Amino acid sequence: MKVSGAALAFLILAAALGSQARVIHDTETRELMMEMRELKPPIIYHDFALPADCCFSYTPRSIRCSIMKDYFVTSSECSQPGVIFYTKRGKRFCAHPSNSQVQDCMTNLKLN
Incomplete structure (x- = not known):
């Protein structure tokens, strides 16, 4: 079986990036992240009047x-x-x- 150079490069990249991924096992951490996703970014009044x-x-x-x-x-x-x-x-x-x-x-x- 022949593997093309592009496919090989893709597999190497996927393996390298896959090792950087983390799986969240902690329920509290997962819930906190879901809450943070729902929050909108704060409004920052920078050099503006309230x-x-x-x-x-x-x-x-x-x-x-x-x-x-x-x-x-x-x-x-x-x-x-x-x-x-x-x-x-x-x-x-x-x-x-x-x-x-x-x-x-x-x-x-x-x-x-």
């Missing part, structure tokens, strides 16, 4: 600066500009940065 730190809509109410504790201007990475205010009760809401009441409240909070 959605919680961006404004997607603005409050329709007028700004009462007396109930505000702090604020911050949203990142330039956000889809639209905004100012997120923190009330003394710990609530957050978004306001448009060009609004005159927002500007006044920001100034007052800076001074205090």
Whole structure:
């Protein structure tokens, strides 16, 4: 029986790669690998603002600066500009940065 050179090379390659393969006998390891396969890769925010730190809509109410504790201007990475205010009760809401009441409240909070 004659074996061609290509078939011989294939058999040698298969034998070499076959020795590198491992069979999982441990049930826990097999289950863990199946769970990992189902998981999606994590979302990594690298140099991007988190959605919680961006404004997607603005409050329709007028700004009462007396109930505000702090604020911050949203990142330039956000889809639209905004100012997120923190009330003394710990609530957050978004306001448009060009609004005159927002500007006044920001100034007052800076001074205090």
